Amino acid sequence: MKNILSDFDLSGQEIEDLLGLATKIKAAPASFKDSLKNKILGMVFQKPSTRTKASFEAAIYQLGGHAIFLDSTNSQISRGESLAETAKILSGYTNGIAARVYYQADLEDMAMASKVPIINALTDKYHTCQILSDLLTIKEKKGKLAELKLVYFGDAGNNVAHSLIISCSKVGIDVTIACPQNEKYQPSKDILVKAKRDVLGKIEITENWNAAAKDADILYTDTWVSMGMEKEKNERINDLMDYQINSKTLEKAKADCIVMHCLPAYTGYEISETVLKGPKSVVYEQAENKMHMQKAVLYQLMKD
Structure with a gap:
């Protein structure tokens, strides 16, 4: 290596x-x-x-x-x-x-x-090392990786979503991406094609957050406004608000689901404060x- x-x-x-x-x-x-x-x-x-x-x-x-x-x-x-x-x-x-x-x-x-x-x-x-550490957290919390369902919500055209798709699917986690159809929020097509050549888990993309969240083991999100995107903030919030992880999302997921965010989080946008600081959140374990x-x-x- x-x-x-x-x-x-x-x-x-x-x-x-x-x-x-x-x-x-x-x-x-x-x-x-x-x-x-x-x-x-x-x-x-x-x-x-x-x-x-x-x-x-x-x-x-x-x-x-x-x-x-x-x-x-x-x-x-x-x-x-x-x-x-x-x-x-x-x-x-x-x-x-x-x-x-x-x-x-x-x-x-x-x-x-x-x-x-x-x-x-x-x-x-x-964001490779981030996702490696996330997998460590998932394995600690769930006792396994294979056959789990991870759902990523929001802007999936970024580094975190790409690394989740690649690394999670290699170890048998099924990855569902819930994001708008707008191409700028979609994962890179080239990365998707390459990732699908070497997978144990499934990779799915949908705009239906409601269906995506059903029976999820892991709910994951990241900031909607990355560094350098400040001018797009209002547009992005408007486009992505349906994909916020909140109490409604938790209702669709499994009762023992965990919530992940690579931080920093902007509560009220990609995740509600109640969920971020709630009992299902493992964000501080992720950070450690x-x-x-x-x-x-x-x-x-x-x-x-």
Whole structure:
């Protein structure tokens, strides 16, 4: 496993192996406290981050390593140095690089230039580590992955929806996307076609949120207004309001369903405050599990 640039880089078995490793590390952190001693993680973040940044930094420190953090304000990226050049230089100082960049193509250029593994910490197309940690949460809460039904509501043309479709279907979770017919809210057709070549679970797309929610084990949503879409806010809210996860959605799902959101959440829009803070919500477990999964990813890629 040289890089994790997208969910397509991982087989279903490799995902299961990472989940097993994350579970092991979470259960006995002291056994791994020096497993990456003196290893250095480079972090190149073009976009703001709270959970992803903090979880990667905490993960490498707790495994005995260190982090070097670069963003667009504290590096020569702000003066036009390319991400590929940055990765090439940084790879001479580090044992791995986690990159949160605007475009998937830039991440792939970084991988071509780097001598060390590159990890997707978010791009426009994929949010791979987020979904790996989400799968850890699902397995903890449900005791299994195969034959569960996950329903994603809202804007499905984003990185979270794409990664859910790919990774969940590889481990046997049936994924239903409930979103408007408007193409900008639909998953990428190219990603869908590619994802369907390697699936254990079903992948379905519908505009009928009511039918989609029926018998769901997992309800998932994400912000409707991602960074850079602020001018579209009113239009998006109007288009997507029917897809809010609220008490009506819960009534259709299974009684023991869980509710997930990668955060930050904007209550009153994609999810009601009552549901976000209610007993079915596992959003804070999701957030914590990012650190445990980042540990597994870093250990797997940087231990040698």
